[in-house]
Amino acid sequence: MKENKVVKAVLAYLKSLNWIVLLGIAAFCIILAIVNNIRLDDSKSVEWIGSQEILEKPADIL
Secondary structure, three states: OHHHHHHHHHHHHHHHOOHHHHHHHHHHHHHHHHHHHHHOOOOOOOOOOOOOOOOOOOOOOO
């Protein structure tokens, strides 16, 4: 009987959250992490899963 009240209380709390704002904050954090990784030097940036190595450009491109 007590577990049922706890489950109902937790579900009521989860329903009361503003999920659009929480998802927006999460998306904003992910975007900032990507921008920060691009901004950093190659020695400090994180290698993403499945990313390719960036090849140096040839000195003489016609």
